[in-house]
Amino acid sequence: MKLVEVAEYDIDGKLEKDLQKLLRESFGEMYPTDRSYYKQLPHFRFIITDEDEQVMGQVGADYRVMSLNGKPIRVLGVIDLCVSEAHRSKGIGSFLLAEIDNFCKGKNIDFVLLFADNPALYLKNGYSTAKNNCKWLQIDEVKQTTYGIGMEVNNELMIKKLGNENWASGDLDLLGYLY
Numbered sequence: 511m512k513l514v515e516v517a518e519y520d521i522d523g524k525l526e527k528d529l530q531k532l533l534r535e536s537f538g539e540m541y542p543t544d545r546s547y548y549k550q551l552p553h554f555r556f557i558i559t560d561e562d563e564q565v566m567g568q569v570g571a572d573y574r575v576m577s578l579n580g581k582p583i584r585v586l587g588v589i590d591l592c593v594s595e596a597h598r599s600k601g602i603g604s605f606l607l608a609e610i611d612n613f614c615k616g617k618n619i620d621f622v623l624l625f626a627d628n629p630a631l632y633l634k635n636g637y638s639t640a641k642n643n644c645k646w647l648q649i650d651e652v653k654q655t656t657y658g659i660g661m662e663v664n665n666e667l668m669i670k671k672l673g674n675e676n677w678a679s680g681d682l683d684l685l686g687y688l689y
């Protein structure tokens with residue numbers, strides 16, 4: 511098993527096709543057929559391959575400032591974590607989350623943040639659920655257009671505190687799209 515960190519602009523050719531296949535297999539029909547991202551490109555990914563260079567799992571990351579009750583926070587967003595069906599329940603998902611933690615050590619990041627309809631994996635890896643009034647840029651992933659500003663309490667929000675800042679209930683402005 512090999513783990514690599516890849517900047518998004520270095521992903522093309524076979525790797526891009528393999529990621530596309532894994533994402534489609536993992537997220538199903540709703541995932542676009544012709545690309546390796548859902549709404550927007552992440553900034554970089556951790557990718558796990560086997561000894562034959564076959565992609566077994568991946569996670570994307572997005573670094574940005576968000577605004578929590580008017581206060582800027584630096585957030586690393588976890589995007590589209592997935593593991594190929596044949597290799598699930600062997601700890602690879604947790605391993606990728608641990609790699610995100612390792613990456614964040616000593617960096618200027620206040621929180622890791624993600625959205626998950628099933629919190630199980632994340633709870634066992636140190637994340638907490640959070641309920642905030644979220645505001646975000648709405649993107650139609652089919653037409654690839656922006657169409658408005660979403661405002662809603664999001665029930666899928668999960669966070670992990672890294673720095674000295676404490677998470678707070680209230681308003682979370684994502685200052686961008688919701689991944």
Ligand SMILES: CC(C)(COP(=O)(O)OP(=O)(O)OC[C@H]1O[C@@H](n2cnc3c(N)ncnc32)[C@H](O)[C@@H]1OP(=O)(O)O)[C@@H](O)C(=O)NCCC(=O)NCCS
Pocket residue numbers: 536537590591592593594597598599600601602603604605625626627628629630631632
């Ligand atoms: C979620 C996923 C990445 C977990 O990868 P993994 O390598 O099996 O993870 P681990 O072996 O470290 O942990 C497995 C545990 O994750 C939890 N889990 C399973 N599916 C999950 C899911 N869709 N979302 C969250 N947690 C999940 C379960 O508690 C599971 O325990 P079990 O094996 O005893 O059932 C993998 O199941 C997957 O790719 N699913 C499809 C894509 C997806 O839903 N990604 C999450 C997006 S938020």
